[in-house]
Amino acid sequence: MSYIALIASASIVVQIVMLILVLASVLSWYFIFERAKVMGRFRNASDHFEERFWSGMDLTQLFRQVNAAPDPDSGTEAVFRAGFKEFTRARQQPDMDPDTTMTSIQRAMRVAVNKEEDKLDKHLTFLATVGSITPYIGLFGTVWGIMGAFRGLAMTSQATLATVAPGIAEALIATAMGLFAAIPAVIAYNKFSNTATNLISLYDTFAEEFSSILHRQVYALSRKNQARREAGADGRNESAQSAGTEAQRV
Template sequence: MGTELSIWELVSEASLLVQLVMLTLLVLSVTTWIFIFERRRVLSGAYKRFANFEERFWSGMDLSQLYRQINANPDTDNGGEQIFRAGFKEFSRLRQQQVTDADAIMAACQRAMRVSVSKEMEKLDQHLSFLATVGSTSPYIGLFGTVWGIMNSFRGLASVPQVTLSTVAPGISEALIATAMGLFAAIPAVIAYNRYSARSDKLVANYETFAEEFSAILHRQAHLLVTQGKKREVPA
């Protein structure tokens, strides 16, 4: 009865190219898990921060007071705060310049908030492209290592007078490890990408909804400012 080879022995006896493929897949797998835990922390924190900000925003607090509080202690990881700051800052700037066109005021505020939403989207989608790349390419990298390993195994069998299962099995086994490692790297990456991409899209949709609701509030204030300005222009 032949001696059973361990996984480590199969890896150590593989050809140099197959070992490089395995090392590449190992690095990709470790990096994938690092990004999975990092994205989980970032997205969970983003949801909690946005919920806390919305609670403050809809509590009835004066918007100018809320803006001063946020400016005094800004949280760059809070997407809601960043969108609010961008919109209200533009609104305050145009108000100080005594712009009397409500549509121009709203266009500028909405543009500032759209830019802020885009920046927050970039933060949420960070590293997701890496997960997608690993999920789509790792099986092929592993398959390449397997095909190469099997080719070398059959080339080595050409010099063996009698081929048995015990002579073929070790070479094929060490080659198939590359495919297994490719799947081990790809499956978590695909699952994580689908999950975190959906959560990111949902949060961005919440940001956009908040921006629209905030735009409606600013729209009313802009028309109020324009109306007050016209009243001041009427001679007594």
């Protein structure tokens, strides 16, 4: 008997199980191709931005360029935009506290990394679910089919292999379909999880390196502001002393 004939002659419960497994397999393959394409774009976009970042370009100019045309696939660019935007907002304040500013910058970059992590983990839960439950769904269909085969066997007067074999064969197809759906999903989930972990590590490393750069700029800017305030205070004191001296002469 052909596989199509075995599926057509299966009970309605086994056919429903097979339909569920086919749908799960089709969706998992769709997400496998979609995630492979997305992960590749994310890796290439992040590598391209890091080349621009470490090329020696002025950070303010780079921020203007990426802010005007942001790349949604570049996680490192998103981290850079979040951190530099917070730095730009903080340096406009004359009484900027460097420790508070660095805390705000690091928090903004951490939020950006978390958002990128959500993008990378999209649909991976579905692949993990397919890989873990489809063998059991297929096993359920097999058990149900074998139960039906033995019930039919009990109603016959003479049991032969030709009598019971078709029922067992159509039941075992459910297990085969469950494994066919589960194995690619598990392999893809492990592959994409490892890729996502590597990309998140790349984003975290970039955030730490960029944080060190901004740390130096924040404290240098804080020292300049402090020097300006002290110079202004000295100027006011000298003006007050001059005015006092002039008053005494009068």
